[in-house]
Amino acid sequence: MAKTALQMTREEWKKYRPHARIKKTSLISSSSTPHSRDEALKVAKQAAELLRQRFKAKKVVVFGSTATSIGFSEFSDIDLAAWGIPVDQYYRAVAAVNGLCSRFKVDLIDPESCLESLKKTILEQGVVI
Template sequence: MIDVSEERQQQIIQRVLAARATRAERLAMMKQRQQQGLEAARQMATCLKQDFSVNKVVLFGSLLDHEQMTCHSDIDLAVWGLDSCLLFKAGAAIDKHCDFEVDLIEFEKAPFYIQESILQGLEL
């Protein structure tokens, strides 16, 4: 067992109590941020389909669960059928839709473990 001083134990207890006290407020803020992110992701999907002829766009990652989000959560989008030469141009085009960081992933080139996460995502 780890030996922790009484002072350190009290500090930990206070941090836990403070986190519990603000949890509902933090979750409400994350729910609102999630809604903003979902709206931005839908706009990005429309842009990708219309301007870059992608076949499919899927939102995946922490934005799907506001309880897993932080104020630094980004928008993770997977695309099918994007010409690889246009990846950076497409990324720049969708980046202007919001104040979120955006990760644009070509499904076909993603590692297997990321593909599994993508397949659990939300098609836009």
């Protein structure tokens, strides 16, 4: 006979709460696992080169945890802002940079059409690559 939720043990509950097994301190410092952030920066540089060559980007900036290493974790993505990509090529550019590496998701931002607060963050904290 099946058990109700009130009858289940803590161990039985764990299979219904997979997120509970994830360590709460999942942040990775840049000194403990430099290869992860180094790999992200390498992919960011490849993406910047691709955006300049295939999509005529005039300037590419990496920002967020990949640029600063603050808060970088095994779950981090790569945040890029690119100036000069034609509007009709934007989604092709997004697909192209996301196809470079399955390990990292790449968020590509058009700084000319994003929120001013995000643009300010990009300009203040971003690194041109």
